[in-house]
Amino acid sequence: MKKINLCLIFILFFTNSQAQKLSYGALIGGNFYQSNNDSSSNQFLSDANPFAINLGGYLEYNFNENIGVKTDLTFNKKELSYENSTNFKLNFIDVSPNLKYDFGNEYRKGFYMLIGPRFSFLTNAEVEGEDASDIFNKTNIGLQLGLGQRIFNYIDIQGKFDYGITPFFENENNKSKFFGAYISLNVDLEKIINK
Numbered sequence: 001m002k003k004i005n006l007c008l009i010f011i012l013f014f015t016n017s018q019a020q021k022l023s024y025g026a027l028i029g030g031n032f033y034q035s036n037n038d039s040s041s042n043q044f045l046s047d048a049n050p051f052a053i054n055l056g057g058y059l060e061y062n063f064n065e066n067i068g069v070k071t072d073l074t075f076n077k078k079e080l081s082y083e084n085s086t087n088f089k090l091n092f093i094d095v096s097p098n099l100k101y102d103f104g105n106e107y108r109k110g111f112y113m114l115i116g117p118r119f120s121f122l123t124n125a126e127v128e129g130e131d132a133s134d135i136f137n138k139t140n141i142g143l144q145l146g147l148g149q150r151i152f153n154y155i156d157i158q159g160k161f162d163y164g165i166t167p168f169f170e171n172e173n174n175k176s177k178f179f180g181a182y183i184s185l186n187v188d189l190e191k192i193i194n195k
Helices: 002-015 189-193
Strands: 022-037 051-062 067-082 086-102 111-127 139-150 155-164 175-188
Touching: 022 067, 022 155, 022 189, 051 086, 051 175, 086 139, 111 155, 139 175, 175 189
Parallel strands: none
Antiparallel strands: 022 051, 022 175, 051 067, 067 086, 086 111, 111 139, 139 155, 155 175
């Protein structure tokens, strides 16, 4: 219920904004991920399902014709196995404030590049229906580098490489981090609504 209320507040607040430099929208895509373990034993593996659906929205503000900030707020679920035996299901909310450089003559009209941090917040972790969130780090930080292209008047295709800086799991024998890629379609709702 809290997630639905947060999404409604996000949509209502930004649909009333009329600033030309501010844009907002929805995104849908996927997260291809792997677990990077620094130990040969006690490993988390994502071999069974290395893909998660990524849903959310974004807010974008441009400072001039080429430079802006694009922040994604997304929800995704990841599945991991521990030593190929115990299956964990992890739910995350990701916030990614990225610096955006648009290579075109006009902002939001063509090819662009993104770079910035990713902050992941663990909302739930389960193993065989039981709560397991106490063994994982609640906050995880990563670094993203990406490219995008406006393909129609209000749709972007975007891809970002992601590397975990802080571990999602750690003990004295192992530190496990995520790395992978996010691919998404971004729909510019501000442009559609104010058409």
